[in-house]
Amino acid sequence: MSYQEEDNNAGKILLAALAGAGAGIIAGMLLAPDKGTATRENWKGVASKYSGQLGEQATKIGSDLEAKFKEYAGKLEDLGLTGAGSSLKLKGDWNDIKGKLKQQYAQLTDEDLTYTEGQGDELVGRLQSKLGKGKSEITKMLNDM
Secondary structure, eight states: OOHHHHHHHHHHHHHHHHHHHHHHHHHHHHHOSSOHHHHHHHHHHHHHHHHHHHHHHHHHHHHHHHHHHHHHHHHHHHTTSSOTTSSOOOOSOHHHHHHHHHHHOTTOOTTTTOOOTTOHHHHHHHHHHHHTOOHHHHHHHHHHO
């Protein structure tokens, strides 16, 4: 088959697809049970209903994925497959850890060492800027204490 014949066949296929789409549009307009405005209003209602459900499902799936990701990241760290210090796992009394940090780094203030459960990233960020170390170094240092 030559190039010219292939090009001609592609044109015929495109023309047939456009003719089919045009016939479908015309048939849809002639056979529609409602006026266009009523059909659009129905579609809007259905779209609103399903968009709300889709948003709820996406939020649930997102939170499930986040929980699973954190679980697997912790398992990989425990197995030694990821670098130590990739996640913050403080063990022991925070006041003891805070005292050790103040002894090692005199420039740290009580404000720098404010820690609330679940706010580990903020603590690590403050220590990074004060001590000039990377996130993994700070996390590993805190976990080792």
